[in-house]
Each structure stands twice: as structure tokens, then as C-alpha cells.
Amino acid sequence: MLTAHFKKWLNNDMTTIWTSPTIIDQYAESGAELVHIPWNNSQFDAVISPDSTSLGTQGVLTHISKSPRVDETNKTYFLSANGYNFNDLPNIVSGITLRLTTNRYGRISDDTIQIIVNGEPAGENLASKSVDPIKIYGGVNDLWGIDNLSVSDLQNSNFGVLIRFKSHPHYPHKDGANIYAIELQIH
Secondary structure, eight states, X not given: OOOHHHHHHHTTOOOOOOBOOSEXXXXXXXXXXXXXXXXXXXXHHHHHSOSSOOEEBSSOEEEEOOTTXXXXXXXXXXEXXXXXXXXXXXXXXXXXXXXXXXXXXXXXXEEEEEEEETTEEESOOOOXXXXXXXXXXXXXXXXXXXXXXXHHHHHSTTOEEEEEEEEOSSSOEEEOOEEEEEEEEEO
């Protein structure tokens, strides 16, 4: 009788454990260094080795509603989470799942949620307006619109995920954001 683990291996249906990045960097959109909100980079280790601390914005994101169509809103700097040291990668990659654990204070939504391959954003941006504290992106059979993703791409220290938040477009507010974990699973 075959065990479930052996059957998964035999069918190349392995899934890695949830894995955190070993490298986190931030950068501003070109020309927006003074208007976008940076992350507190002294807290990057909190996301790399999750504990009771979080990675937070250095300021608040605001949405000031003005009529007729000139609302004032903010975005964060981009976060590049890389260096995922995956164990037990499948021979053939069928999907990527991101689990993002945050506190968005009910008002901060996604601007960019995208895979990074060889140091460059690739595939689809899976950003949504949902402000749930734990969000799952991608899945078992979802390669985020990336063709020909190989195991060597995943083992490259420049593979990861690109994240940026923005003020929710429908709700006026003045809130910061915190990230507790940026975890990937490979199927």
C-alpha cells in the first residue's frame, strides 16, 4: 500500500511548506520618492522571521474625498521580498500561492501583488480591493500568467514577490499598514 506522501511524490504533486523571504528591499516609484510612503526598514527582520513584531509604514496613507474627481490618495513604496529558500520543490511547477498576513485597518488595499522572476516583475498583478487581514493569492494551478517557469527560476535568490499598497479608492481614511508575513508555497 502506498502512503499519501509517496503517491504525491510519484505523481510529482509535491507542495513546499510555507516559506518566508530572506531578503526584503524597498524602493519608490521613479519620481515619487517624496509623495509615496516608505516602510520602516528597521523592521524587515520581523517579516523574514515572523514573531510578535510587524513591518509597518513610516507614515499614514490617506484618502481625502474631494468633488468632483480629484481625490487625494497615497501609495506605499514597493516591497521586494526575495531569497525564498524552498525545500522539496516539485520537478514541474504547476502553481504558486502567496499568503499575505497584514493589518490594513480596514482601509488599505492592494496596488501591486506580482511575482518577481530574475529580479523583474513578471506575469499578472493579482492586486484586489479586499482588505482582509490574511489574503491568499494564486493557487495550485495558477502560475500568475508566467510561461515557462522553471525550478531554477524558483531557486534563484532574485525570485520572489513584489508588494505595494494604496489608499482604498472608496473609503476616506488616514491609516498606516502593517505586514506580519509574506509566505510562498510552490506546487
